[in-house]
Amino acid sequence: MACTHLDDLRPVVPDSRRCEACVAIGADWVQLRMCLTCGRVGCCDASPNRHASRHASESGHPLVRSVEPGDSWRWCYLDEEYV
């Protein structure tokens, strides 16, 4: 089933170059993702704390994009697919 959450997106700007939640607890991360609803930057699911997906489940914001240099893919947590 095609993801319908893209329809409501507006341009957002990332809130940081780091995973601030990891920085606050002194943790490391593997890669960074940005919430496409509010711009919150968090760490990916390969990182120990998975702050991006935690943010998605707490806020209900379904879509993220990779903010790794050279990446442009997006992921929908609700539909569990690249969009």
Add this chain to the structure above:
Amino acid sequence: MTAIEPSGVERIRVRRVARLREQLLDEGVPLPLDAPQSQVLLEELDYASHPPVHEDRAPRYGSLVSFGARPHWSALSVPTRLESAGTDLDVLRKLADGRASFVVRTADGTEALVCFDRSLEYEASAVRLCSETGAFVVQRTRDGLVRACGPDGVITWDTVQWSFKPLAEHHAAPILRLASQIDPEVLSGLLELSVHWLGAGRVGATLVLSLIDDPRALAHLELASAIEISPLHVTRHEHFPALLSVLGQMDRAALVAPDGSISTLGAGLEWSERASVLIRPTKGTRHTSARRFSFDEPSAVVIVVSEDGPTTVYSDGAAATVVRTDACRVAGAGAAAFTGPGIPDPAGEAEVVCPVCAKRLLVDEVRFDGWAGGPDEQRCPVCDTVVLIDAYRAAIRGVRKVLPEA
């Protein structure tokens, strides 16, 4: 001591295989553990780890695990057929020495033996067998290591931890992105020789791949003590044993022509005063000289194989790639490999020139309209100068190779 009933042995084996699966998942070992046929692969890894000990000796062992109906034998140079189909698996396993005889297990339930007329004992042979047949090659080596060669790389259990080394061929793309002038077939052969023959055999070596027809014409070579041989080719596997032998007995560099032929050995590498100033010593003499030489010679790429295994490719004064074995739990190899779809974003590629060493740096970047956080700071991989890149985030991938005009 009470003997364990056969049914008890089987229960122990089943529990051990289940524990192995959990361990592989926990350590991020990049194996297809969710695939329907993964149980067979786990059973073979378990058997290779715990073979029955006879007269205080744990035997060598080997098997081919195909996730298809059977391995693709057609690419092999030697006619191959299955033997002993219908024989009990415990007996088949005793016939499989992991060098020239292997148990074959396939998705359709086939259990048989395959025999070759040559040894496939070493990593290089196993990688090639895996590549040609599409099957996982599981081996217990003479030293008691358990090794599995698959489509992603070589996985090793050394009785302490699981380690992973990616296949050499996976490292060709980032090098070709920087240096499109290299013949992909030559690069593929060179990487295979370096990673799976020299590196796996702990043979240190330096290979200079020239991008001009006569490698001896490169400016920064010292050839007084070099020797000439009949050409051996990095694109011909039958030449690899001879190259392994001679490179293991000689210091200094072998010169590789653009077509992959090697006819000069023992060449010394030299470099300019500027290279000495800009490039600090790194990792020892072999690496430092290779890196400085590559800075002065844009018409060459230098491959350095360390005696402890890693292979580093230097181009224009910077490492273009490093191939090494990493402990899975340290590197997070499996997790890192599957963090996204890996589709490159052509809009996110840029070039910047280092203000100090003047090399053209290839940059991957992400930009956002409205980002007010200032440029991203990255370090030049050649001279370590801080380079400001006007982007939200950026990563310098290496130096874009530009050949001097003839």
